[in-house]
Amino acid sequence: xxxxxxxxxxxxxxxDLDEEIRVHLxxxxxxxxxxxxxxxxxxxxxxxxxxxxxxxxxxGRDTWQWPTLDSFFRDARxxxxxxxxxxxxxxxxxxxxxxxxxxxxxxxxxxxxILLDPIPGAAxxxxxxxxxxxxxxxxxxxxxxxxxxxxxxxxxxxxDLAASYPLALALxxxxxxxxxxxxxxxANFFDVLRVRPALGRVFTxxxxxxxxxxxxxxISHALWQRRWRGDTAVIGQxxxxxxxxxxxxxxxPKNFRGSLPGExxxxxxPATMVGQIMPTVxxxxxxxxxxxxxxxxxxxxxxxxxxxxxxxRRFGTFxxxxxxxxxxxxxxxxxxxxxxxxxxxxxxxxxxxxxxxACALVLLVVCANMATLLLTRATARRRELAxxxxxxxxxxxxxxxxxxxxxxxxxxxxxxxxxxxxWFARSLHLLVPxxxxxxxxxxxxxxxxxxxxxxxxxxxxxxxxIAPALHGSRERFDESLRDGAxxxxxxxxxxxxxxxxxxxxxxxxMALVSAGLFYDSFRHTRSVAPGFTTDGVAIGSVSLTLAGxxxxxxxxxxxxxxxxxxxxxGILAASYTDYVPLSLGGxxxxxxxxxxxxxxxxxxxxTTRAAVGPGYFETLGIPMLEGRGFRVDDDSAHTPVxxxxxxxxxxxxxxxxxxxxxxxxxxxxxxxxxxxxxxxTFRLTEPxxxxxxxxVRQVYRPEYGYxxxxxxxxxxxxxxxxxxxxxxxxxxxxxxxxxxxxxxYVDAPLRGPQTAARLLALLAGVSLLLAAIGLYGVVSYxxxxxxxxxxxxxxxxxxxxDVLRVVGTQxxxxxxxxxxxxxxxxxxxxxxxxxxxxxxxxxDLTIFAAAIGSMTxxxxxxxxxxxxxxxxxxxxxxxxxx
Amino acid sequence: xxxxxxxxxxPGALEMMVLRLLKLEPMHGYALVQRIQQxxxxxxxxxxxxxxxxxxxxxxxxxxxxxxxxxxxxxxVRIYRLTPAGTKHLAREVSSFERMFQGxxxxxxxxxx
Numbered sequence: 001x002x003x004x005x006x007x008x009x010x011x012x013x014x015x016d017l018d019e020e021i022r023v024h025l026x027x028x029x030x031x032x033x034x035x036x037x038x039x040x041x042x043x044x045x046x047x048x049x050x051x052x053x054x055x056x057x058x059x060g061r062d063t064w065q066w067p068t069l070d071s072f073f074r075d076a077r078x079x080x081x082x083x084x085x086x087x088x089x090x091x092x093x094x095x096x097x098x099x100x101x102x103x104x105x106x107x108x109x110x111x112x113x114i115l116l117d118p119i120p121g122a123a124x125x126x127x128x129x130x131x132x133x134x135x136x137x138x139x140x141x142x143x144x145x146x147x148x149x150x151x152x153x154x155x156x157x158x159x160d161l162a163a164s165y166p167l168a169l170a171l172x173x174x175x176x177x178x179x180x181x182x183x184x185x186x187a188n189f190f191d192v193l194r195v196r197p198a199l200g201r202v203f204t205x206x207x208x209x210x211x212x213x214x215x216x217x218x219i220s221h222a223l224w225q226r227r228w229r230g231d232t233a234v235i236g237q238x239x240x241x242x243x244x245x246x247x248x249x250x251x252x253p254k255n256f257r258g259s260l261p262g263e264x265x266x267x268x269x270p271a272t273m274v275g276q277i278m279p280t281v282x283x284x285x286x287x288x289x290x291x292x293x294x295x296x297x298x299x300x301x302x303x304x305x306x307x308x309x310x311x312x313r314r315f316g317t318f319x320x321x322x323x324x325x326x327x328x329x330x331x332x333x334x335x336x337x338x339x340x341x342x343x344x345x346x347x348x349x350x351x352x353x354x355x356x357x358a359c360a361l362v363l364l365v366v367c368a369n370m371a372t373l374l375l376t377r378a379t380a381r382r383r384e385l386a387x388x389x390x391x392x393x394x395x396x397x398x399x400x401x402x403x404x405x406x407x408x409x410x411x412x413x414x415x416x417x418x419x420x421x422x423w424f425a426r427s428l429h430l431l432v433p434x435x436x437x438x439x440x441x442x443x444x445x446x447x448x449x450x451x452x453x454x455x456x457x458x459x460x461x462x463x464x465x466i467a468p469a470l471h472g473s474r475e476r477f478d479e480s481l482r483d484g485a486x487x488x489x490x491x492x493x494x495x496x497x498x499x500x501x502x503x504x505x506x507x508x509x510m511a512l513v514s515a516g517l518f519y520d521s522f523r524h525t526r527s528v529a530p531g532f533t534t535d536g537v538a539i540g541s542v543s544l545t546l547a548g549x550x551x552x553x554x555x556x557x558x559x560x561x562x563x564x565x566x567x568x569x570g571i572l573a574a575s576y577t578d579y580v581p582l583s584l585g586g587x588x589x590x591x592x593x594x595x596x597x598x599x600x601x602x603x604x605x606x607t608t609r610a611a612v613g614p615g616y617f618e619t620l621g622i623p624m625l626e627g628r629g630f631r632v633d634d635d636s637a638h639t640p641v642x643x644x645x646x647x648x649x650x651x652x653x654x655x656x657x658x659x660x661x662x663x664x665x666x667x668x669x670x671x672x673x674x675x676x677x678x679x680x681t682f683r684l685t686e687p688x689x690x691x692x693x694x695x696v697r698q699v700y701r702p703e704y705g706y707x708x709x710x711x712x713x714x715x716x717x718x719x720x721x722x723x724x725x726x727x728x729x730x731x732x733x734x735x736x737x738x739x740x741x742x743x744x745y746v747d748a749p750l751r752g753p754q755t756a757a758r759l760l761a762l763l764a765g766v767s768l769l770l771a772a773i774g775l776y777g778v779v780s781y782x783x784x785x786x787x788x789x790x791x792x793x794x795x796x797x798x799x800x801x802d803v804l805r806v807v808g809t810q811x812x813x814x815x816x817x818x819x820x821x822x823x824x825x826x827x828x829x830x831x832x833x834x835x836x837x838x839x840x841x842x843x844d845l846t847i848f849a850a851a852i853g854s855m856t857x858x859x860x861x862x863x864x865x866x867x868x869x870x871x872x873x874x875x876x877x878x879x880x881x882x
Numbered sequence: 883x884x885x886x887x888x889x890x891x892x893p894g895a896l897e898m899m900v901l902r903l904l905k906l907e908p909m910h911g912y913a914l915v916q917r918i919q920q921x922x923x924x925x926x927x928x929x930x931x932x933x934x935x936x937x938x939x940x941x942x943x944x945x946x947x948x949x950x951x952x953x954x955x956x957x958x959v960r961i962y963r964l965t966p967a968g969t970k971h972l973a974r975e976v977s978s979f980e981r982m983f984q985g986x987x988x989x990x991x992x993x994x995x
Contacts, residue, residue: 016948020911020960021934027912027957028930051931059935063942 017060025050075404082405089377090409093370096770097413100366101456102420103763104359109425109449111352114261115338121256123194129305130340131161131295131312136329136604140341143295143332145271146288148186149208150319151295151332157308159300162192163293164259166342168543168705168737169267169277171227173240179543179735180223182241182267183258184274190218190252192298193259199224200235200250203270211272211285217246218268221254241269242277259296260342288323294342297334309334350836351756354518358511358763363456365507365767370464372500372774374406376781406465414457421453494782501774502817505859508764508771509822509851510829515757515764516847517830517837522757524839526750531679532581533621533711534746538719539580540739541707542727555697558706559632561730562613568722570714575620576613576706578696581681582746592692593664597652607648608681608689611696617643617676619711627659627674635697642670646678648690663692666699683749685838709742716741768854771818772862779811780866790870791878800871807870811863819852826851896928896936898979901964901972904946910959911937937962945971 025046032042047053083090119125131151132140143151148163155161165184172178183189187207190197198221207214217239219227228234238245246269258265269277271293274284284290299308316332335341338349544554558576565574579588589606599605616622617629625646634641642663649658658672678688696706708727712719720739727736738745783790790803830842840847903909903917914937915930940946945968951961964972 016960017934017938021931023957023959024912024915024930024934027953027955030955049930051929053931056931056934060938063935063938 014057014061018057021050021053021057025053072400072404075401076408078401079405079408083408086377089373092773093373093409094412094416096366096369096766096773097410097457097460098416098420099766100359100363101414101417101453101460102424103759103766104356104363104456105417105421105449105453106424106427107352107355107359107759108452109421111356112448114348115352118261118337118340119193119259121193121195121253125193125337127159127299128193128337129297129299129308130335130337130342131297132333132335132341133291133316134331134333135606140333141330142291143293144288144291145285145293147291147319147332148293148295151297151312151315152186155297155311155315157300157303157311159298160188160192161295161297162186162189162259163271163295164189165271165292165294166258166260166263166265169269170242170543170735171239171267173243178227179737180266181258181263182269183260183265184271185268187270187272189259189268192296195253195256197250198253199232200248202250203268207270208272212275213272214270215244215246215273215276216249216270217241218250218252219248220252220257220264220266222264223266224251241267244273244276246273259294261337288327294340296337305334305336348752351752354514354833354836355756355759358514358760361507361511361514362763362767362770363460364463365504365511365770367460367463368500368504368507369770369774370406370409370460372497372504373777374402374409374464375497375500376777403461403465407461410457410461410465413460414453417456418450418453421449425449497778497781498814501771501778501814502821504767504771504774505815505818505855506822506825508767509819509855510825511760511764511767512851512854513822513826513847514829514833515760516850517833517840517842517844518753518760519757520840520844520847521837522750522753525684525753528680528684530582530684530746531622531677534741534743536712536714536716536719537620537742538710538712538716538723538739539707539742539745540710540720540723540727540736541705542734542736543705544734555635557730557734558613558696561708561726562615564726564729565708565710565722568710568712568726570718571710571712571722573615573619573711574709575616575618576696576708577610577616578612578706579610580707580709580742580745581610581620581679582684582749583682590665594652595662595664596656607692609692609694611699612693613696616693616709619709620679621711622679623677625675625677626657627672629674629676630693630695634695638698640668640670640698641673641695643674643676643693644672645676645688645691647688648692649675651690665694670694670698707738716743768858771855772858775811775814775859775862776866778814779807779863780869782810783807783866783870786870787873787878790873791875794873795875795879803871803873804867807863807867811859815856815859819855822855823848823852894975896932897940898972898975900933900936900940900962901945901968901975904962904964905969905972908961908963910951910953910961912959913953914962940968943967943971 025043028046028049029039029042032045033039037045050056117125119128122128131143133143133147135141143163145163148161152161163186167182167184168179169182170178171180185203187203188205190202191205195202197218200218202218203216207216219234224230224234228237234248235250237248239248240246252268257263258268272285284292297308297312299305312332312334316330319332320327320330544557549557562574562576565571589608592605592607612630614630614632614634617624624643627643630641630643644658644663649656653661658675661672662669663672664670676693678691680686681689681691708723710719710723712722720741724736724739727734786806790798790806793806794803826848827843834842899918900914903914903921909917911933915928915933918926918928937946937948940962941948945965946962947965948960948962950958953959
């Protein structure tokens with residue numbers, strides 16, 4: 001009879017049995033009646049001879065019971081009773097498991113939000129990849145519109161390619177302007193991402209062929225709810241974007257936040273409308289060297305990403321050869337979205353990977369610890385298990401019993417972990433400051449994270465439950481039952497427990513070392529002098545494009561606001577720039593020609609720069625090594641001037657005096673009038689690289705996004721307000737955004753590494769504690785087991801010191817193994833993470849010594865209690881036996 | 883059935899006897915009980931009901947088959963029949979039992995000759 005049959009026919013089987021028993025009783029009664037017994041007595045006698053009918057019916061049915069399901073609940077009930085009997089142990093296992101799972105699930109939820117699900121709301125996002133241009137030196141750069149059009153036209157590996165240029169736009173008329181994050185997109189943007197509008201329609205692909213013809217806009221769900229209160233009549237309404245009237249064509253679905261990880265885009269406008277909203281940069285669509293776009297490519301069905309990447313590289317190289325000029329030596333590459341250079345994930349990849357690794361490490365420690373503790377208990381329960389086996393419990397049954405216990409612990413741990421995860425996941429802002437990634441304030445605990453947690457719990461059960469279970473069922477039970485069995489604990493179990501404790505200690509050492517390395521690396525990063533001052537410095541940004549300013553007006557506005565800020569009480573100096581040093585990404589470069597410098601063949605002369613206002617160096621406290629800073633009269637009416645960094649002179653001028661050297665860029669010659677000390681431009685950890693400054697008023701700028709800088713002797717908050725006040729005085733229709741102390745701003749990129757270092761330290765502490773618990777368990781168990789032996793030794797004259805040596809030796813051996821394996825593991829780990837460290841060697845002696853010291857101290861602490869118990873063993877008591 | 887020195891069976895003994903009886907001919911539960919009592923001359927104490935869980939076990943193991951039929955007294959009864967697997971199982975059990983019995987007898991007869 002098949003299992004399935006049995007399941008469906010069980011009812012009938014039971015009925016057959018009942019009927020059979022009934023017939024049996026009747027037959028017996030008939031026989032008895034035939035021998036002259038009264039019918040009533042016959043029935044009673046028949047029942048007596050038969051035995052307990054109900055009991056027999058049940059026993060008959062039991063035969064057919066689904067074995068696992070039925071006994072699972074019995075096992076579970078029994079396990080719960082067992083666990084209640086040892087509350088401390090249960091609490092330790094559940095808590096540590098909960099912590100381990102919560103930490104892992106939290107980091108996973110962050111990873112998912114930042115790396116794995118970079119474009120929420122897009123259908124089949126795994127087929128979408130990022131296409132980036134590469135410079136001759138191999139670094140990435142955005143894609144120009146014309147290149148994008150060619151990629152779209154000629155590449156065969158893709159369904160379609162979309163382009164997007166993220167920026168800020170002004171929404172609404174002069175009376176009520178609002179600055180919103182926006183993307184200028186190719187008309188097929190929504191089609192490529194497969195995003196359906198919640199309302200209205202998306203752009204049609206034909207838009208790209210008729211620049212400037214269709215002023216249509218798509219708004220985000222959030223913007224629709226906020227500004228139009230969810231009114232469906234919004235479709236077809238006209239709204240001003242950068243003072244140009246646009247018709248709202250559609251509303252994006254609620255979960256779609258644009259194509260940039262971490263950003264909250266509110267508005268999408270066709271890239272072909274760029275001439276209307278930013279007249280000064282309309283040539284962006286016609287200049288092949290104007291690289292501003294992020295390109296998203298959907299790989300066609302049946303194409304592998306590898307073949308697509310090959311085609312991109314081949315075609316990118318081919319195109320740059322055909323186009324020549326400034327494209328020479330360039331190429332293109334295809335990257336998965338999580339490795340794309342756009343967006344915040346670029347800076348968070350390393351810390352997240354390290355944290356994930358550390359969490360995996362801690363989870364392993366948790367499992368090893370759980371296994372140790374369960375094993376200790378399984379050994380303590382040998383007699384019970386032996387008794388049950390002698391009474392006929394099958395071995396598989398006992399195995400199941402032990403696994404059931406482990407899984408109950410795992411379920412409890414997972415539940416605890418999940419609750420904590422919901423709570424922890426919200427702390428993502430620790431890793432990324434809110435102003436850098438507005439969309440990441442929401443917790444991202446969804447089905448995938450819950451699934452991940454469940455998978456972790458299952459893994460933990462198997463890892464931690466199987467060893468004790470196998471061990472338990474492997475016991476020679478008859479031996480366990482014999483009288484003197486307790487004198488010698490099973491060597492097998494002892495070895496297994498020792499193995500787990502060594503693993504725990506080794507993993508803890510690795511966690512300690514990596515935490516130390518990353519903390520030290522962070523400390524070194526932190527202590528790097530950026531080369532400019534942040535004390536008392538405030539910043540605040542404006543976008544003049546969106547206020548409708550053209551070049552001449554913009555220069556005038558910037559100068560007037562700066563003068564106004566300088567007149568505010570307590571302000572010592574003020575200036576402006578188009579790039580604040582140590583911004584999260586960004587930066588612009590210019591192709592330079594330097595008098596007297598012959599570039600190497602293929603040398604990349606694209607040099608990063610900032611366009612700044614007069615007084616910039618004084619305001620930020622950047623020392624001038626030679627010459628002068630910029631003055632108010634460095635304007636379009638005067639000779640173009642340039643100030644270069646120290647590294648610039650070292651690299652290009654080879655020690656010559658820089659003053660008076662002429663440099664070509666923006667189609668004209670600049671004269672170097674000063675040399676400034678090097679500052680950190682993108683990252684604190686970068687080496688000094690050539691950098692230069694030009695006056696805002698002497699260069700052609702695509703956009704008028706500027707940041708005012710104010711250095712005050714007053715509190716920095718007052719300086720922040722000074723900027724806001726000054727802008728409002730000169731032109732109240734220009735909104736100020738991102739007004740904050742400069743220190744907060746430049747600290748933002750450090751948040752990730754800082755939080756990662758702190759979390760690593762926390763995780764290392766947890767694993768150290770766990771190792772201590774495991775060690776304590778093993779040593780105190782062995783002291784209890786060896787009480788008789790110790791008692792004997794004391795009776796024969798062993799002193800306390802001798803007893804201590806017995807206990808100490810055991811711990812020392814475990815510690816030695818743990819340290820050796822742990823240090824070897826740390827060295828191996830150091831090779832992997834070495835490239836992520838700054839200012840610290842992956843084999844740093846101090847850190848290794850500190851890890852060894854902590855592990856040794858915690859070992860001593862862990863064996864303190866059991867050692868004292870061993871020394872106070874009274875031979876008179878233990879030898880008398882039980 | 884008033885034998886005071888009747889004794890309990892060891893595990894598996896009932897199943898073995900059931901299989902042996904079914905080897906003679908297919909029969910229903912009540913008939914099995916009667917045959918055991920007759921054949922053992924009431925030396926064995928068998929609670930009549932305990933036959934049925936034993937039969938269920940044999941059914942599940944596939945050692946016997948059962949189908950509804952009509953008894954000599956014209957009652958609807960379930961008639962059990964030995965399967966080929968049951969025949970094999972019986973042979974194994976009997977030989978193992980005989981060895982055990984022989985061993986026990988040898989020990990018990992020590993010093994009696």
